[in-house]
Amino acid sequence: xxxxxxxxxxxxxSRSRVFxxxxxxxxxxxxxxxxxxxxxxxxxxxxxxxxxxxxxxxxRLNTLGPQPRLRISSIELSNLPGTLLERMADPxxxxxxxxxxxxQSGSDAVLxxxxxxxxxxxxxxxxxxxxxxxxxxxxxxDVMAGFPGETQGDFQQxxxxxxxxxxxxxxxxxxxxxxxxASARFPNKIAQETIRDRSKTLIRLAAEKKHxxxxxxxxxxxxxxxxxxxxxxxxxxxxxxxxxCVSSMESLENCLAWVLIEESRGExxxxxxxxxxxxxxxxxxxx
Numbered sequence: 001x002x003x004x005x006x007x008x009x010x011x012x013x014s015r016s017r018v019f020x021x022x023x024x025x026x027x028x029x030x031x032x033x034x035x036x037x038x039x040x041x042x043x044x045x046x047x048x049x050x051x052x053x054x055x056x057x058x059x060r061l062n063t064l065g066p067q068p069r070l071r072i073s074s075i076e077l078s079n080l081p082g083t084l085l086e087r088m089a090d091p092x093x094x095x096x097x098x099x100x101x102x103x104q105s106g107s108d109a110v111l112x113x114x115x116x117x118x119x120x121x122x123x124x125x126x127x128x129x130x131x132x133x134x135x136x137x138x139x140x141x142d143v144m145a146g147f148p149g150e151t152q153g154d155f156q157q158x159x160x161x162x163x164x165x166x167x168x169x170x171x172x173x174x175x176x177x178x179x180x181x182a183s184a185r186f187p188n189k190i191a192q193e194t195i196r197d198r199s200k201t202l203i204r205l206a207a208e209k210k211h212x213x214x215x216x217x218x219x220x221x222x223x224x225x226x227x228x229x230x231x232x233x234x235x236x237x238x239x240x241x242x243x244x245c246v247s248s249m250e251s252l253e254n255c256l257a258w259v260l261i262e263e264s265r266g267e268x269x270x271x272x273x274x275x276x277x278x279x280x281x282x283x284x285x286x287x
Contacts, residue, residue, distance in 0.1 A: 003115045003182040004147065004175070014042065019049040019057060026061055026068075035225050035256050036069040036096075037061060044072065045079030055083045062087075062094045069225065069239065069256070074100040074142075077126055078117040085133045096239040097134045100171075101126070103141040106161030107154035110147050113186065124161055131166040136220075138213075138240035140169035145202055146195030147175045148186035155198050162205055168213035169241075170206035174199050214264040217242055221274060224259045226252040244269045252276075 026037050039058070041047070047054045061070055072084070072095075080101065087095040105111050106120045130137055143158060162170065174195050177184050217238070224244045226236035234252040235245050244259055245268050246252070255276050263270040 003113065003186070004144075004178075005181060014046050016047050016049045019052050019060075022057060023060055023064070027064055030064055030066065030068055033254060034068065035254060036071060038071045038073055040073035043076060043079065045075045045081065053081065055081050055087070058084075058087060058095055067094050069096050069223075070094045071096050071098060071241075072100075074102065077101050077123055080126075085130055088134045088137065096241075097137040098139075098239065098241045099130065099137065100140045100142075103158075103161070103167075104144045105147065105150070105154065106158035107150070110150050110154050110158075113149055114144075114147060114183075120157065120161055124165055127165045127167060136222075136240055137166075138169070138238075138242065139165075139167050140171070140241070141167055142171045142173060143202055144173045144175055145198035146190040148183055148190065149188040150190060150198075155201075159201065159205060162202075162209070168209050170202060170209070172199055172202045172206060210267060211264075214242060214267070214269055217261045217269055218264050219261065221258050221260050223256060225256050226254065229253065238269075242269055243267060244271060246271055246273055248273060 029037065039054075045054055047057060058070055061068070075084075080099075084095065084099070087093045088097045101123075103123055104114055104116055106123075108119050111118065111120065127139055130139060141162075143162070145155070175183075175190065222238040222240070222242075222244075224236045224238050224246075226234045226246075228235045229252075232247050232249060233245055234248055235243065236252075238244055238259075244261070246259060252273070257276040258274045259271040260274050261269050261271040
């Protein structure tokens with residue numbers, strides 16, 4: 001258990017839902033018109049029911065019709081099956097090319113104090129492997145600023161790892177105390193002003209990474225699931241979790257469509273719909 005984590009106190013030990021119950025709920029959602037299923041939970045990589053783990057669950061969901069997009073909300077590096085990258089790289093599988101893998105720190109000293117079960121290099125190596133195995137994969141992470149004992153050198157190591165990695169999005173958290181957790185008793189607490197400053201630095205770095213990744217999508221054609229509308233503008237997410245806006249007089253509500261990405265502006269991609277009713281990973285139409 002991580003030294004700063006309150007979740008076990010609030011929710012108890014990990015519990016897995018019955019495999020067939022998950023399938024039944026997913027089938028009901030698809031029957032009501034859902035195009036994407038998001039698997040979420042605490043320590044989702046620990047999932048196991050009667051000997052069947054997360055990969056088996058994903059593969060079973062992939063057989064449901066019509067084939068849905070499948071997305072994993074967040075998963076720890078320590079229990080992330082290597083088979084997930086294989087599924088993402090398979091054009092016949094519905095698992096989308098996106099992973100949110102918590103980092104928390106790029107310093108081994110801080111990771112050790114946090115009781116995180118990996119080193120900074122192990123994390124960085126996985127990010128590189130994922131980017132090679134699944135071209136265009138969207139990679140995001142949680143990162144914490146101001147953990148007790150975090151030196152300026154530790155913080156710089158975190159910034160360096162992020163800058164050199166293929167991560168495109170960060171959830172930045174400021175360390176806060178919970179009296180029940182182990183880290184509340186750690187010495188060398190960080191001043192709140194320093195925590196805020198480090199958090200701002202991480203947010204700026206995250207914005208730079210996102211800008212570069214969004215710009216790299218211009219000129220590509222990606223499947224987009226449209227989820228909301230403002231006037232004649234429709235908004236959705238690509239398979240690798242980028243925000244997209246298109247103009248359309250026709251309804252795109254809950255439509256999965258191929259979109260030619262033409263512009264990146266701020267934290268939004270703009271493009272033109274090329275075809276509708278695409279399957280999750282069917283071949284993109286030619287420009």
